[in-house]
Amino acid sequence: MSETSGGESDSDAADPGAADPYAAGLRVRREVLGSEHVDRALAGRTEFTERFQDYITRAVWGTIWTRDGLDRRTRSCVTLAVLTALGRSGELAMHVRAALRNGLTADEIGEVLLHTAAYAGVPVANEAFAIAQRTLAELGEPTARPRTEG
Template identity: 70%
Template sequence: MSDTYSDGMTVRRAVLGDEHVDRAIARTDGFTADFQDLITRYAWGEIWTRDGLDRRTRSCITLSILAALGHENELAMHVKAALRNGLTRDEIKEVLLQVAIYAGVPAANTAFAVAQRVLADIPDAP
């Protein structure tokens, strides 16, 4: 196992949580194995491990992009990750308000609905 893969798996677990990563790994088969390796090495091992931005900032950027592109499933996952990376409900709200101005109200409307559902399941989140 390469250092990039190991580092990526460490960050992936820290940001997304063991439960999520374990489910993804359990669903991996011959068709998806290369993709799981790719995202672990490149997204998590090359990008999320870089020193240039902290994880809170990376979460803000990720939420913005996923909301703007309408990737609801990934957005839900990264709302949870943003909380794990130290963002508060109010900071997530501010990110989505920013999305409304720069990516459009419909994108933000959908993102707010996704985040509201996720946050309702985590009542003790700050």
């Protein structure tokens, strides 16, 4: 069984919510993205978007992120690479924060983006680095601050 960075299973059969993809998805979504983000997303639901929020909670968070086979650190790496490759900058900052929560360091995030540049292209990676640097700096990451000479 895969382990998360917190030492718990990615899909815990003892978890009463594991049988319900929505409950399991909501739990994992909160652990990865933070309750504040999830609460904002759910509070912003409308009749029009409610089915989409239900879908991503069940399908993405409740059946993909809970699977055995990849730990959350690896899933974060894949997610950062895919978002970068597809130029989906709107979700990149959120997943930089999630990657940190899943145990990646700022240096490891940078390595994922650098590796992605080799396969997806410099322009999308350049944008991803800018977003990641801004996000990391907002979170107080010292390596994201400008270098001082001397």
